[in-house]
Amino acid sequence: MSLSLLLCPKCNGPLPESAINRPDLTPCPVCASPLQVEIFPALFRRAAVGRDGEAVLVETESTCFYHPQKKAVLPCEACGRFLCVLCDCELHGKHYCPACLEVGRKKRKIKSLETERTLYDSLALSLAVLPLLMFYLTFITAPAALYMALRYWNAPRSIVHRSKIRLVLAITFASLQIIGWVIAIYFIITKNHG
Amino acid sequence: MAEKEYERLTRARPRARFAVISSGNSSLWLGKDHLLCIDTNGYTENYKRFYFRDIQAFLIRKTPRYKWWSVVTGLLAAGFLLPIAFSTEVWLQYIFGVVGGLFSLIFVINLALGPSSACQLRTAVQLEELPSLNRLRRTRKELDRLRPLLVAAQGALPPEEIFSRVREFPGSETSSASGASDVTSGAVEDSNVPPRII
Numbered sequence: 001m002s003l004s005l006l007l008c009p010k011c012n013g014p015l016p017e018s019a020i021n022r023p024d025l026t027p028c029p030v031c032a033s034p035l036q037v038e039i040f041p042a043l044f045r046r047a048a049v050g051r052d053g054e055a056v057l058v059e060t061e062s063t064c065f066y067h068p069q070k071k072a073v074l075p076c077e078a079c080g081r082f083l084c085v086l087c088d089c090e091l092h093g094k095h096y097c098p099a100c101l102e103v104g105r106k107k108r109k110i111k112s113l114e115t116e117r118t119l120y121d122s123l124a125l126s127l128a129v130l131p132l133l134m135f136y137l138t139f140i141t142a143p144a145a146l147y148m149a150l151r152y153w154n155a156p157r158s159i160v161h162r163s164k165i166r167l168v169l170a171i172t173f174a175s176l177q178i179i180g181w182v183i184a185i186y187f188i189i190t191k192n193h194g
Numbered sequence: 195m196a197e198k199e200y201e202r203l204t205r206a207r208p209r210a211r212f213a214v215i216s217s218g219n220s221s222l223w224l225g226k227d228h229l230l231c232i233d234t235n236g237y238t239e240n241y242k243r244f245y246f247r248d249i250q251a252f253l254i255r256k257t258p259r260y261k262w263w264s265v266v267t268g269l270l271a272a273g274f275l276l277p278i279a280f281s282t283e284v285w286l287q288y289i290f291g292v293v294g295g296l297f298s299l300i301f302v303i304n305l306a307l308g309p310s311s312a313c314q315l316r317t318a319v320q321l322e323e324l325p326s327l328n329r330l331r332r333t334r335k336e337l338d339r340l341r342p343l344l345v346a347a348q349g350a351l352p353p354e355e356i357f358s359r360v361r362e363f364p365g366s367e368t369s370s371a372s373g374a375s376d377v378t379s380g381a382v383e384d385s386n387v388p389p390r391i392i
Binding site for chain 2: 006008009010017020021025033034035036037038039040041042043044045047112114115116117118119122123126158159160161
């Protein structure tokens with residue numbers, strides 16, 4: 001007997017029942033690749049049947065903002081619009097309308113919907129450190145790094161815990177480079193005039 | 195001090211297998227009710243969340259990479275260290291010693307990390323490779339850590355019930371019906387198989 005929905009990652013062959021939830025490795029019956037398969041009850045969970053909004057029978061009944069012919073069942077917790085079961089998007093126990101969910105995702109108000117972040121602290125630090133290899137570039141990159149570090153000081157960094165050390169280092173390096181340039185320009189000017 | 199939202203499970207590992215200059219790294223983090231996979235190129239991060247209630251299976255495969263790395267680095271280390279015994283030039287001994295020492299270090303680290311593996315996580319709609327779980331020992335350790343969380347989110351099934359449900363599963367095939375051929379046929383022609391993301 002084989003559970004055909006679980007396939008060997010190497011050969012796509014069906015995995016035998018004997019390979020499931022074993023503490024040790026079991027060879028794949030097709031390619032002999034040593035495998036360990038751990039399955040959980042979610043594998044047997046049937047997909048929930050899609051819900052359909054209930055039609056309005058009485059004229060005085062509250063209707064869905066997006067579907068005026070459907071009965072409203074609850075309000076959106078962000079904007080207060082009435083929603084039918086079709087428009088109700090549940091997220092961590094809260095109910096939103098699709099528009100608020102989209103706005104929350106775009107404006108990064110709902111953290112659990114975020115799929116991407118730019119690491120401005122790493123960018124600022126690279127901008128402050130990497131051009132040191134060609135020092136004359138720092139005339140432009142040092143102010144740029146300083147601007148970026150200050151501009152994005154309060155911007156969200158990585159979703160996992162991350163300190164502001166990169167921003168501090170970027171500001172320090174960029175400031176030192178700017179001071180260096182100021183001193184160099186001052187000496188060049190005073191030497192030419194003196 | 196505020197409690198951290200995520201706890202690190204694995205360090206960042208390159209997604210590409212033989213990357214010297216890596217195009218991206220992947221790491222795994224443990225959240226309150228989900229696993230977070232972070233793919234980063236150093237300047238941007240992409241997040242994938244796998245909620246405990248949705249994880250259906252982990253598929254772990256032992257790979258031969260460990261053996262190959264041991265053989266290659268062992269041979270290179272020996273290749274650089276052995277000539278030192280026959281060389282009279284001090285500068286040559288230094289150069290060969292440093293290079294041979296580096297390969298020896300990689301060889302020892304590879305041995306210490308143990309057998310390599312590839313791990314896939316399966317949900318109802320995706321099959322995701324987890325490149326950061328690339329050593330068998332670490333994968334098992336993290337799986338031991340995750341198991342109680344998944345059981346708490348999904349409930350536990352005794353082994354005998356799991357097997358009875360596997361038999362009832364629409365995708366399962368009886369060995370009597372298909373015989374040994376289903377085991378040796380290789381690729382499965384099943385329209386119910388979810389799309390594979392590799």
